[in-house]
Amino acid sequence: MVEVTNLSKRYEGKRTVHALRDVSFRVEKGEMIATMGPSGSGKSTLLNIIGGLDRPSEGSVIIDGRDTTGLNDDDLTRLRREKIGFIFQFFNLLPTLTAQENVALPLYLTGAGGKEARARALEMLERAGLGDRTEHLPDELSGGEQQRVAMARALILSPPLILADEPTGNLDSKNGQEVLALFKRLQSRFGTTVIMVTHDAKAAAFCDRILNMQDGQLV
Ligand SMILES: Nc1ncnc2c1ncn2[C@@H]1O[C@H](COP(=O)(O)OP(=O)(O)O)[C@@H](O)[C@H]1O
Ligand SMILES: [Mg+2]
Secondary structure, three states: OEEEEEEEEEEOOOOOEEEEEEEEEEEOOOOEEEEEOOOOOOHHHHHHHHOOOOOOOEEEEEEOOEEOOOOOHHHHHHHHHHHEEEEOOOOOOOOOOOHHHHHHHHHHHOOOOHHHHHHHHHHHHHHOOOOOOOOOOHHHOOHHHHHHHHHHHHHOOOOOEEEEEOOOOOOOHHHHHHHHHHHHHHHHHHOOEEEEEOOOHHHHHOOOEEEEEEOOEEO
């Protein structure tokens, strides 16, 4: 599903930072991978490059058989929209939209009609245990609920790949557990491939495999 080959990333500045150094690995379809390592070891850089939010200095990323490194920005945006769901530490929900509108948003962006988008968003929220929170704005929801909304939004187009950067990093352990349980349930239901960055051993324990990073390298 994901094939990373000899990936390097340098941030040029006053001092050049080698955020990634010659990283290679594969992730099979349906695998759930935890990426761990100290702060600054390159985890977010790796996730952002896999997700096409950033470009590598060298190396390649193949997603579902397509080499993303040669794509122009438009094609990369399209690939991202079709194949990848993102989940972030701080949820990134739009504050003026309700839970249901946030979840429906990716559908609107693909041109779905309002009625269908609302119905599918409702179904997804019910799956996430939030059927009674559809009209709430993000700041009327707890952190755990916001993250479950973000997860419903990431999954609404059934992307084959989910990238999650510290999805439980801003949650207490009870909410973290709930988010992870939902993650696992949806992942096995849809056969989604997941690459998750986490500092949390409990989160890593939900995963099939752990990639450990240090100083921009896999160790
Ligand atoms: N846009 C950027 N410009 C310059 N340096 C960056 C940028 N993004 C990340 N870095 C540097 O790259 C290294 C890896 O960062 P990051 O991937 O965010 O680590 P992690 O997610 O493991 O904490 C760090 O030294 C960080 O300061
Ligand atoms: Mg990070």
